[in-house]
Amino acid sequence: MPSASSVVPGSDRPVSPSLWRDSDFRRLWVGQTASQLGEQTSLVVLPLIAVVTLQADAGQLGALRAVGQAPILLLSLFAGAWVDRWRARTVMVLTDAGRALALGAAAVAGLLGGLGLPGLLVLAFAVGCLSVLFDVAYQASLVRLVNHDQLVRGNSALEGSRSSAQIGGPALGGALVSLLSAPIGAASSAACFAVSLLSIRRIHRREPIPENSERPSPVWRRIHDGLRFVVHDPSLRAVGLASAAFQFSFAATMTVYLVFLPRELHLSGTAVGLALAATGPGALLGSLLAARLPQRFGYGPVLVSAAALGDGAMLCVPVLHGPDAVTITVLLAANFVFGAFGQLVNVTVMTVRQAVTPSGMQGRTSATITFIGMGLTPLGSLLGGRLAQGWGLRTSLLMTAAGMMLSPAVMAVSPLARLGRKLPTPTEGSGALCVRAPDHCE
Numbered sequence: 001m002p003s004a005s006s007v008v009p010g011s012d013r014p015v016s017p018s019l020w021r022d023s024d025f026r027r028l029w030v031g032q033t034a035s036q037l038g039e040q041t042s043l044v045v046l047p048l049i050a051v052v053t054l055q056a057d058a059g060q061l062g063a064l065r066a067v068g069q070a071p072i073l074l075l076s077l078f079a080g081a082w083v084d085r086w087r088a089r090t091v092m093v094l095t096d097a098g099r100a101l102a103l104g105a106a107a108v109a110g111l112l113g114g115l116g117l118p119g120l121l122v123l124a125f126a127v128g129c130l131s132v133l134f135d136v137a138y139q140a141s142l143v144r145l146v147n148h149d150q151l152v153r154g155n156s157a158l159e160g161s162r163s164s165a166q167i168g169g170p171a172l173g174g175a176l177v178s179l180l181s182a183p184i185g186a187a188s189s190a191a192c193f194a195v196s197l198l199s200i201r202r203i204h205r206r207e208p209i210p211e212n213s214e215r216p217s218p219v220w221r222r223i224h225d226g227l228r229f230v231v232h233d234p235s236l237r238a239v240g241l242a243s244a245a246f247q248f249s250f251a252a253t254m255t256v257y258l259v260f261l262p263r264e265l266h267l268s269g270t271a272v273g274l275a276l277a278a279t280g281p282g283a284l285l286g287s288l289l290a291a292r293l294p295q296r297f298g299y300g301p302v303l304v305s306a307a308a309l310g311d312g313a314m315l316c317v318p319v320l321h322g323p324d325a326v327t328i329t330v331l332l333a334a335n336f337v338f339g340a341f342g343q344l345v346n347v348t349v350m351t352v353r354q355a356v357t358p359s360g361m362q363g364r365t366s367a368t369i370t371f372i373g374m375g376l377t378p379l380g381s382l383l384g385g386r387l388a389q390g391w392g393l394r395t396s397l398l399m400t401a402a403g404m405m406l407s408p409a410v411m412a413v414s415p416l417a418r419l420g421r422k423l424p425t426p427t428e429g430s431g432a433l434c435v436r437a438p439d440h441c442e
Helices: 023-053 058-083 088-111 117-145 148-180 182-200 219-232 234-264 269-277 279-290 293-297 299-319 325-356 359-374 377-391 393-403 406-412 431-436
Strands: none
Touching: 023 058, 023 088, 023 117, 023 148, 023 182, 023 234, 023 269, 058 088, 058 117, 058 219, 058 234, 058 359, 058 377, 088 117, 088 182, 117 359, 219 234, 219 359, 234 269, 234 299, 234 325, 234 359, 234 377, 234 393, 234 406, 269 279, 269 325, 279 293, 279 325, 293 299, 293 325, 299 325, 299 393, 299 406, 325 359, 377 393
8 A cells, every 4th residue: 555645546656755755665675776786796796706716718708798698688578578467566576586596596506516607607597587577577667656757766766776786786796706705695696686575575555467458469469569669769769779889888898897807907806896886886876966967957968968978987997007006096986987977877768768658568668678778788798708809808998998989979869869858758759659559558
């Protein structure tokens, strides 16, 4: 039941100006925070196990990252179609349970001495599949839980929890692998997913299943509707293209980056974790700024300028040398700036996407943009590994970081750059599809 004093007539959604007075939103926030902490920890633990414990080279690390990212390409569109038929709470609880079990099993295997590269590949793929479902569901859950005018604050709070996880997750994962053992690192991620499960399953508000009918559309028809909706909306189409440019280059950059730090800069696992964790405080600042700057300066100007500044910060990393204090300070500063402006872009883009999308299309729109934006990340990871082997770590990192600048360039020439201070509505943002498929416009 809603904890707010009043609700929208005919709906369970609260109209309280403070989201934090809503106990169900607080449970979603806690669950999201714990889930992101588990995911951020595992994103550092698994590569460090491969590089430090199993002595994997850049090509093998690229393959590991590609396997973990492959579910984005293989599963995203199906995940969107399924989430639009299921309750988001149910999906999140089941995927948290699956990830906790998978990483718990990996911890046991590691303690018994049976955790090798093949097992690591299987684990990365399984966790990747479940993470795709969780991410699509949680983005749809916010729209089903709060009102349209609360989306900016809701996204700011939830992405702030992701920022908190980015602070603690990499540092925790790196420290556990370096100071204790790889199995302990995997077990910590499993524990985080268990906490998320327990919090999210306590959400009491009844969530209607979108498009609930006795004869649901075939899954391929639903996927086609999601693709067509994104393609026909100029803003969403630009979001997908800009995201694709960024994610492909970022995947290549991170593959080189995770080898560059320990082998070229000679940083320890703990130092690598702290360097990655520096994006967290920046991202937390970016989440706070996202609740204010777009409404003051306009969504378009904020998107373009923040993307250019954040992505540009990574260009200074390839010139660093050695593990001295100056190098580490510059590395921390670059990651902080990247985290701050990157998170400002993330929250603003997510809010625009949710605002222009009808309720019954939220899952498919999120999944379609994920598919377009991140579907090429496995290829980016493989490219990063190949570049590192053929061109060297420093040159490859400069090339891949420069590629990230394509994203703000795409946004600058798209309708996103012309968005003003007012958040668009589904009617304004999806008129083309409403004419062609009015049954999807709510």
